[in-house]
Amino acid sequence: MSDSPLTVHVPLDAGRAYDILIGRGLVAEAGARAAALGARAAGIVTDETVAALYGDRIRGSLEAAGLRAGLIAVAPGEASKSYAGYAAVCDGLLALKIERGDLVVALGGGVVGDLAGFSAATLRRGVRFLQVPTTLLAQVDSSVGGKTGINSPLGKNLVGAFHQPRLVLADTATLDTLSEREMRAGYAEVAKYGLIGDADFFGWCEANWRGIFSGGPERDEAVAICCRAKAGVVVRDEREDGERALLNLGHTFGHALERLTGYESARLVHGEGVAIGLALAFRFSARLGLCSGQEAGRVANHLALAGLPTRLAQVPGGCGDADALLDAMAQDKKVRDGALTFILARGIGQSFIAPGIDGAAVRAFLEDELRAG
Amino acid sequence: MSDSPLTVHVPLDAGRAYDILIGRGLVAEAGARAAALGARAAGIVTDETVAALYGDRIRGSLEAAGLRAGLIAVAPGEASKSYAGYAAVCDGLLALKIERGDLVVALGGGVVGDLAGFSAATLRRGVRFLQVPTTLLAQVDSSVGGKTGINSPLGKNLVGAFHQPRLVLADTATLDTLSEREMRAGYAEVAKYGLIGDADFFGWCEANWRGIFSGGPERDEAVAICCRAKAGVVVRDEREDGERALLNLGHTFGHALERLTGYESARLVHGEGVAIGLALAFRFSARLGLCSGQEAGRVANHLALAGLPTRLAQVPGGCGDADALLDAMAQDKKVRDGALTFILARGIGQSFIAPGIDGAAVRAFLEDELRAG
C-alpha cells in the first residue's frame, strides 16, 4: 500500500468511526483497502467522465483483491442527483447483487458521492459505503460528514439520509485531470475553513495556494487540514443542530446565487457562488461593525488572486436585484420565521452563527453591493 | 381524549421510545396527540380509499388542534410503494412546506405506512412521523418496528430505512370498514404471534377470534398483545440481525407464493400467503420430527376456521411445481450461500431460527404437499 497517506480519523461513536486517507495513488489501493473491510463484492457508482478516467483502475484494483466488482455510471452533472438517478443507481446495485455486507463505492465528485451515499444508505436499508472523492470539493467537503442525498424539483438536497462511509480514500493525484474551473471552485471551500476558524491556515493558503493547484505536497496537506476541520465539527454536531452550521459560511449568499442562475453550471458552479458569498459575508460583517474593512478586503483579494469571483457583478448574466436575492435567500433551509440566519465573522478565522438578522439590513447592503458593481 | 386506550410502550434508546395507543375512536384524537408532540404542521399521507373514509376526520382533528394540515392521497394498492410513489409523496410534503419539526402522518394500511415512513425518514434527512394504521395487518405488524421502504422492480422492500414513529394510534374502529378478506389476511399475522412464542395467546385466539373480527373488546386486546410481542422483539433486535427473524415465521413460503402469483392481490394477498406459509412451516417441522403432526393439524384447522387458506392447492391459478417454489424461495433475502434459513417450530409457541436447511429436504416436502393437493 501507499508509503504514507496522511490520515484523518473521524471518531464517531457506535462503531461508526472511520479514517480518511489522503495521498497520491490511492485509487489503485481501493481493492486491498476494501478487502481489509471484509467485503466480497463492490458496486462502483461513478459518472461517465470519471469512469473513462479511473473506472478501469479502480475495478482492476478491486478484482485483483478478489472482490466481485461492477460499475454503474450516471451522466456527469447535478441533474443525475435526482429521483430518477437514485432509482437507476439502486436498481443497478441490486442487479449487481450487492448485499448488506458488500460495499458501495462512490468514485467521483460530490454529485456521485451524494447519490451513491444515499443509495447505499437505503439499499436493503443500509449497505456499507466507501468514498473515493475525485474533485477538490468532494475531498475537502462532501465526502466527509455523512450527509447524502438528492435534489427534488422543489429544491436542492431536500431528500437524503445521514450515512457515514467506512473509509474515505482521497487520491489527490486524481485532481491532476480536474478542470481549472472545478479546481478553483473547490479551492473556495478550502479557503472557507481558514476563514471559519483557522486564521493561520488562511495565512498558509495565501502563501501556498499555488502548490495546491499544481499538485505539490501542499495539496495533500491542505486536504488533510480541511478534512480534520470538518471532521471535528461533524463529530461535535453530527446532525447539524448547532456548530455544523458554521460550515455554511458564504453559503446563504452562495445558494441564493446558484438559485438565481438556475443551477446552470455554465453560468455559476457551487464554489464560485461560495467565493462571492465568502466575500459578501465579510463585507457584510464589516458593514455591521463586526470586523475591519481591511480584513474583508484581504479575503476578497486572496480569492480573486486564485481566480475566483468575489462580486455580484461577476455573476454571468446577472443575478437580479436586491429583492430577488432576498427572496432566494428566504427559500433557504436556514430560514426561521422570516428572520435570516447568517454566518458572520469578527475577523478571519472568527466566524459565528448570527440568527435573527433583519431582512432590511441585508437589503440595504445588497443594494449598495449592486450599485458598486 | 379517549377514556382508556390500551398502551404499549416501545422502550427504544436515544430518545426514540414511543407509545402505541390502541382503542376505538383514536383518529379523532390525532390532532390533540400531534399538538402534544409540539408539531405545528402535518402532512397526511394516505390512499384514496382511506382518504374517502377517514381523511376529513383526521384533517379536522389536526386543524381543530391548531395544526396546519394537508393531505396527499396515492392510489390504493402495492403499486404505490414504488420509486414514483416515493417521489410524489416527498414532493407533496415539500409543497405542503413540511419542515423538520413538523409531522408526517401515515393514515392507512401497510402500503401507506411503509411509503409515508420512508418519505419521512428521508425528507430533509428525517422528519417526525406518526402512524395511524387502519388495517389489521398494519395495526399488529407493519406500523410497529420502524421498518419503512418501497419496492424495486427487482424485488419487494429492497429500498428503505429504519425510522421509528413518535407515536402510533391504532384506531380499532377503522377496521369496521375493512373488507372481510383484508381482515382475515391481517388475522394470519395475529395468529402468527401465538405460534411464534405464545401458546396461551394461540389458545385464546382459538376461543376468541370471532370477537376480533366483529369488533368486540377482544379486538383491542389482540392488537395490544401482538404489538407488545412485536415491540419486545424489535427492542431486543432493532436491525434484524437475530431474533427479529422469528417474525418471519410462515413468510419464506408465503413470500415465494406471493412472487409466483405476481403479487396480484386478486389472486393472493400477503396474509393469505402467510396463512399457507404458517401451515406449511408446521407441517414441515412435523415432517422433520420437530413437532407433532397433531399440533400441525391444530394450526391449519384454526386458520381454516377463520377462512384462511392453508394448502398450496388453494392458491388461485396454482403456484407451479416444487422447483418453481424453491427458486422463488431462493430469491428471498434470507438466503445465504444456497442454504435456506427457515423459521421452524418445536410446537405451538416454540418457534426458532433454523439456518442451513437443505434444499433437497424442502423439495421432497413440497412435492408431497403438491401431490396431496
Ligand SMILES: NC(=O)c1ccc[n+]([C@@H]2O[C@H](COP(=O)([O-])OP(=O)(O)OC[C@H]3O[C@@H](n4cnc5c(N)ncnc54)[C@H](O)[C@@H]3O)[C@@H](O)[C@H]2O)c1
Ligand atoms: N454531502 C455534502 O456534505 C456536500 C457538501 C458540499 C457539496 N455537496 C454536493 O456536491 C455536489 C458538487 O460536487 P462537485 O463540485 O464535486 O461536482 P461534480 O460531482 O458534478 O463534479 C464536477 C465535474 O468534475 C468532473 N470530475 C470529477 N472528478 C474528476 C477528475 N478527477 N478529473 C476530471 N473530471 C472530474 C465530473 O464529471 C463533473 O463534471 C453538489 O451536488 C453539492 O450539493 C455535498
Ligand SMILES: NC(=O)c1ccc[n+]([C@@H]2O[C@H](COP(=O)([O-])OP(=O)(O)OC[C@H]3O[C@@H](n4cnc5c(N)ncnc54)[C@H](O)[C@@H]3O)[C@@H](O)[C@H]2O)c1
Ligand atoms: N414495515 C413493516 O414492518 C411491514 C410488515 C408487514 C407488512 N408490510 C407491508 O405492508 C403492506 C401491506 O399492508 P396492508 O395489508 O395493510 O395493505 P394496504 O395498505 O394495501 O391495505 C389493504 C387495502 O385496504 C384498504 N384499506 C385500508 N384501511 C382501510 C379501512 N380502514 N377501511 C377500508 N379499507 C381500508 C386499502 O385502501 C387497501 O386497498 C405490504 O406492502 C407489506 O410489504 C410492512
Ligand SMILES: [Zn+2]
Ligand atoms: Zn459548499
Ligand SMILES: [Zn+2]
Ligand atoms: Zn407478514
